[in-house]
Amino acid sequence: MTDLTLLLESFRRNARVNDTLIAALTPEEFALTDGRGGWTVERHLRHMAGFRVGWLWNMSRDHASPLLNPDELDADGDPQWRWANAPATSLPEALAAGDAAALAAVEAHRASGEPFADPWGEGTYQSDPAHFLMHTIVHDSHHRGQVLSLIRQGGRTPEQMDALDAHWAIWRE
Amino acid sequence: MTDLTLTLEAFALNARVNDFLIGRLTPDDLNVSDGRGGMTVARMLSHMGASRGGWLLEMAPGFAASTLALTGGENPWRWHTTDPALIRAMLRAGDEAAIQAVQAHAASGTPFADPHGVGTFHTRPALFLTYMTVHDAGHRGQIVTLLRHAGTSPERLDDLEDAWNIWRRPLSPETP
Numbered sequence: 001m002t003d004l005t006l007l008l009e010s011f012r013r014n015a016r017v018n019d020t021l022i023a024a025l026t027p028e029e030f031a032l033t034d035g036r037g038g039w040t041v042e043r044h045l046r047h048m049a050g051f052r053v054g055w056l057w058n059m060s061r062d063h064a065s066p067l068l069n070p071d072e073l074d075a076d077g078d079p080q081w082r083w084a085n086a087p088a089t090s091l092p093e094a095l096a097a098g099d100a101a102a103l104a105a106v107e108a109h110r111a112s113g114e115p116f117a118d119p120w121g122e123g124t125y126q127s128d129p130a131h132f133l134m135h136t137i138v139h140d141s142h143h144r145g146q147v148l149s150l151i152r153q154g155g156r157t158p159e160q161m162d163a164l165d166a167h168w169a170i171w172r173e
Numbered sequence: 174m175t176d177l178t179l180t181l182e183a184f185a186l187n188a189r190v191n192d193f194l195i196g197r198l199t200p201d202d203l204n205v206s207d208g209r210g211g212m213t214v215a216r217m218l219s220h221m222g223a224s225r226g227g228w229l230l231e232m233a234p235g236f237a238a239s240t241l242a243l244t245g246g247e248n249p250w251r252w253h254t255t256d257p258a259l260i261r262a263m264l265r266a267g268d269e270a271a272i273q274a275v276q277a278h279a280a281s282g283t284p285f286a287d288p289h290g291v292g293t294f295h296t297r298p299a300l301f302l303t304y305m306t307v308h309d310a311g312h313r314g315q316i317v318t319l320l321r322h323a324g325t326s327p328e329r330l331d332d333l334e335d336a337w338n339i340w341r342r343p344l345s346p347e348t349p
Contacts, residue, residue, distance in 0.1 A: 003176035009296075010180075010303045034322050123342035134183040135340040137303075138310040145314025153207055153322070171304045172292035 001110060007133055008103075013170050014137045015099050018048070019092050020167045021144055025151070030088045032154040041150050042088050044143045049091060051139055052098030053081050055132065056105055059116035059124045063105035067097055099136075106130050175279060180302050181272065186339055187306040188268050191221070193336045194313060195257050197329075203255050205323040214319055217312045218260045219253035225267025225305060229274055232285035232293040232301075236274040239266040267305075275299050 022045065030042040039047070056064035057078070068079035083094035109116055109129040116124040116132070125131040152161055195218065203215035212220065226240020227249035237249070243263050244252040254260060278285060278298040285293040285301070294300040321330060 002178045004179070006175050006177065006297060006299055006303070007179050010300065010307075014307070034318065036322060036324070038318070038321050123338060125341060125343065127343050128179065130179055131183070131340065131343045134179065134306075135337075137307060138183075138187070138340060139337075141307045141310035142314035142317075145311035146318045148311070149207065149211075149315045149318035152211060153209065158210065168304075168308070169292050171300065171307060172294055173296060 002128060002130070004106075004110075004130055007130055010137055011099065011103070011133045013173075014140055015096065016170050017144070017167055018095050018140060020170065021147065021164075022092055024164055024167075025147075029151050029154060032150045034150060034153065038150075039146075041147050042091075044147050044150075045088070045091050046083075046094075048140050048143050049083060049094040049098050050081060051136065052095075052102050055124075056101055058119055058122075059132070060105040060109060061117075063101050063108065067101055102132060102136060106132055175297055175299055177275070177279065177299050177302075180299050182343055183306055184268065184272065184302045186343055187309055188264065189339050190313070190336045191218075191264055191309060192261065193339065194316070194333065195261055197333060198257070200255075202320060202323075202325070203257070205319045207319060207322065211319075214316050215255040215260070216253045217316055218257075219263065220250075221309050221312050222260055222263030222267050223249035223252045224308065225264075225271045228293070228301065228304075229267075229270055231288065231291075233274045233278065234286075236270045236277075239270050242266075271302060271305060275301055 025041065030045075031040055033040045053064050053067040056067070065079075067082055069082045070079045072080040072084075074080045074084070082097075083090055086094065105116075106129045115126050116129055118124040118126070125135070148161070148164065156164075198214065203218075204213055206213040206216075223240060223244065226237045226244070229237040229240065230249060240249050240263065243259070243266055252263075254263075274285075275298050284295045285298055287293040287295065294304065317330065317333065320333075
């Protein structure tokens, strides 16, 4: 079976980059939008965390369960995500829990050989469940890029943006 | 030696996603910027393509030749174009050179050079490929923000979302 060393290392670094970005945001910046109907910074970050539980709910429901509150149901009657109404300050915890659940799901499905479920025919990494981790990394980066654009538009100076760019060094270690 | 299979597959998917995006941008899209001194869409795509050679010039200069051939010898970090065909050519050349450099350094066990002490993937050269994949994704996200800000219709923005199918069907040639 393909060895995951490199991918797992990348996944851990992605978590550090997420934490670094969130820690660098001011409370006011969480509410920034493009003013044209796009998401706020906070919504991008929530969406990143929700990506993990959302896909696990479709693909490997048992592994989504640590992220869900069975005592609270959403509009569809499904268990609510534990962080659905949590403050933005809890986003690092939500991301960390999502990462742990994603890793557990990938490891379990690779060990058993059972592919992820694909109830909606969307394509769920049938060639190797580990691609879910790479998709998560790329998806996070896509939204971090949008967050950076929003805070740039929100008034951060070029010097402040350059300082934030220092987070790229995490990937070059 | 570290198994590169998944990293190489992801890097190939990233190239398909870049092609998907470039193929859907109009000449007007390429000129969009935030109006606050940020890069235009074309400049971001140029930067994505030339950044491979930019890093190789620093860490493994023997592998930067194909990038420099396309820039005409100009510093890759300053190079940019509004020609989508040239952007695609730069991305292709950079991708091939990056893979060759990583495979050579992974095989020999020699870390990339780091003449300016900025960190050049000294723990695992293959992380350079992940870096380029993540770096591209960040800029693609910024491009979506720029397009939305410029008034691109929700329908066109939704079409761009189809690129995510590529990541979920890694080895399927029929995805867009």
